[in-house]
Amino acid sequence: MGKTMSEKIFERKVNHAVQPGDLVIAPIDCAMGQDGTTPLAIKSFLDMNAQSVFDHHKIFFVIDHNAPSPMESVSRLHDEMRSFAQKFGISLFDVGQGVCHELMVAKGLVVPGDLVVGADSHTCTYGALGAFATGIGSTELAVAMISGKLWFKVPETIRINLHGTLQEGVFAKDVILFIASQLKADGANYKAIEFHGPVIDRLEMDERFTISNMAVEMGAKAGLMVPDDKTFSWVKKRSKRDFESVFPDPNARYCEVVDLDCSFLTPQVALPHRVDTVKSVEELDEIPIQEAFIGTCTNGRIRDLEVATRILSGRKVHPHVRLIVAPASREIFLHALQMGWVEEIVQAGGVFVTPGCGPCVGTHQGIPGDGWNVISTANRNFKGRMGNASAFIYLASPATVAASAIEGKITDPRKYLR
Amino acid sequence: MSWRGYAHKFGDDINTDYIISGKHKFKTLDMNELAKHVMEDIDPNFYQKIKPGDFIVAGKNFGCGSSREQAPRALLAAGIRGVLALSFARIFFRNAINCGLLVLECNTSPIQNGDEMEIDLLVGKIYDHTQGVQIEARPLPQVMIDILQEGGLVNYFKKYGSFRGV
Structure with missing residues (x-):
């Protein structure tokens, strides 16, 4: 019987055959923690009386969720991360360097075939590189830092085949919102997803990360893609590590195969307060908005800012709308500066905040007011997610968010892209 | 090991932002402080309703969303002994389990x-004494039972230094 990518990665790590459902103790290739989860991991590390880390080259800390610090208690927690990282020689990406999930892939820290854990649910983003990457909690991060190993249940895999050709104005975000609407928020619980098909083949890496990033919104443990020339060119530009890619066997056993035709897909919008309640933009009644947000580990990358600029260039953000932009990394911000995109977006009335998570997690930099409608490129629209439980969050692609910012209401972006 | 307490019923897809929202969890590692805010965006007075040893009873996909370990830790600090649900999100x-919830x-x-x-x-049994019904729970893998019996992963790892029986 053939094997899926996930099964092959676990087999290679444990040096014996595995089946879905098997429990294994596997060595990890790297571990990541951010400022919402690492301080608690450090506490668990100290509570376990640990004296050392298994390999400081394989651990990465990122201060991105609440950066720069909005209050003294947060500053203290950030300092704990800095002291710990310095003591053990761990690389720490500090305020302004970007969102953890962008840094892990853009700095070449993850390569195809890796087994990666991160104390953040969107660690599944790296699946787009053909790695098995999954979210864990703080105490498991502490155990991973100490021992370099964790126990895993080898997951079953859902295969999603994405057929057809995306229309102009329809993006990776629209595809994954559509998938979420089909599978639902628990549709892939405890399972891995493999994304296949011509739609994936044609997407650039930036856009593939958008899709793998949101695998967890269906409960998936990982969201993998088969490495190809685009993957290899991305990795070789960024990493000196040797790697051996894994590919699924043609006769691999999937617990479910989902075939979706994306040719007829239109821009999609997830409605408050669920990621899996999704409508096509033209089905919506007029929805006025007060805040628009472009950024996050889902959609804060170069192609995202490029399409937003195309739409905003020479136009003005609606006077009732606050448009906030958070590039996913310093490098992306610098690229946007060099290309003149930052000037165009600021001239249009947009506001740039520090590269990082921006207002996505409700801690700072754009907490909505009571009753506000927000349209965002983020991956979650739970009630209260952005810091105010009486706001309403809609999720869409950067193009839809930019077009909506101009019109002051949720808007189909296609007329701005023809 | 057996525990008694009262049920607080919730629906499907209760995410970790609802259990403890980002605006609180980033500020502090003091779980007694975070405990005051559990479930506040969907039930503002929930903390006051909890008696130590109570249970949350929910529908499917409990705990979906963010990986924040503050969610189970804050529930424990608020007095919640455990959660019974039709299904859970994996993280x-x-x-x-790792926190002893x-x-x-x-x-x-x-x-x-x-x-x-x-x-x-x-024995993996749940008794609802009010309704007079007995409910079978899905069995946990041995490694999870062992971690729970030690009161969480910190104690377990301190004692054994690795995972056993996997």
């Missing part, structure tokens, strides 16, 4: 808000 499920997958539909519950972990 929350692991985090709960009981989590059992079972058919929760017979249980009503306020029912008196008794949980027997080792």
Whole structure:
């Protein structure tokens, strides 16, 4: 019987055959923690009386969720991360360097075939590189830092085949919102997803990360893609590590195969307060908005800012709308500066905040007011997610968010892209 | 090992932002402080309703969303002994076990808000004394039972230094 990518990665790590459902103790290739989860991991590390880390080259800390610090208690927690990282020689990406999930892939820290854990649910983003990457909690991060190993249940895999050709104005975000609407928020619980098909083949890496990033919104443990020339060119530009890619066997056993035709897909919008309640933009009644947000580990990358600029260039953000932009990394911000995109977006009335998570997690930099409608490129629209439980969050692609910012209401972006 | 407490009923897809929202969890590692805010965006007075040893009873996909371990830790600090749900999101499920919060997958539909519950972990049985029904829980893997018996992953790892029986 053939094997899926996930099964092959676990087999290679444990040096014996595995089946879905098997429990294994596997060595990890790297571990990541951010400022919402690492301080608690450090506490668990100290509570376990640990004296050392298994390999400081394989651990990465990122201060991105609440950066720069909005209050003294947060500053203290950030300092704990800095002291710990310095003591053990761990690389720490500090305020302004970007969102953890962008840094892990853009700095070449993850390569195809890796087994990666991160104390953040969107660690599944790296699946787009053909790695098995999954979210864990703080105490498991502490155990991973100490021992370099964790126990895993080898997951079953859902295969999603994405057929057809995306229309102009329809993006990776629209595809994954559509998938979420089909599978639902628990549709892939405890399972891995493999994304296949011509739609994936044609997407650039930036856009593939958008899709793998949101695998967890269906409960998936990982969201993998088969490495190809685009993957290899991305990795070789960024990493000196040797790697051996894994590919699924043609006769691999999937617990479910989902075939979706994306040719007829239109821009999609997830409605408050669920990621899996999704409508096509033209089905919506007029929805006025007060805040628009472009950024996050889902959609804060170069192609995202490029399409937003195309739409905003020479136009003005609606006077009732606050448009906030958070590039996913310093490098992306610098690229946007060099290309003149930052000037165009600021001239249009947009506001740039520090590269990082921006207002996505409700801690700072754009907490909505009571009753506000927000349209965002983020991956979650739970009630209260952005810091105010009486706001309403809609999720869409950067193009839809930019077009909506101009019109002051949720808007189909296609007329701005023809 | 058996525990008794009262049921607080919730619906499907209770995410970790609802359990403890980002605006609170980033500020502090003081779980007694975070405990005051559990579930506040969907039930503002929930903390006041909890008696130590109570259980949350929910529908499917409890704990979906963010990987924040503050979610099970804040529930424990608020007095919640365990969560019974039709299904759990996987990161929350692991985090709960690792913190010593009981989590059992079972058919929760017979249980009503306020029912008196008794949980027997080792035999995997749940008794609803108010309704007079007995519910089977899905068995946990041995490694999870061992972690729970040590009171969480910190104690377990301190004692054994690695995972056993996997």
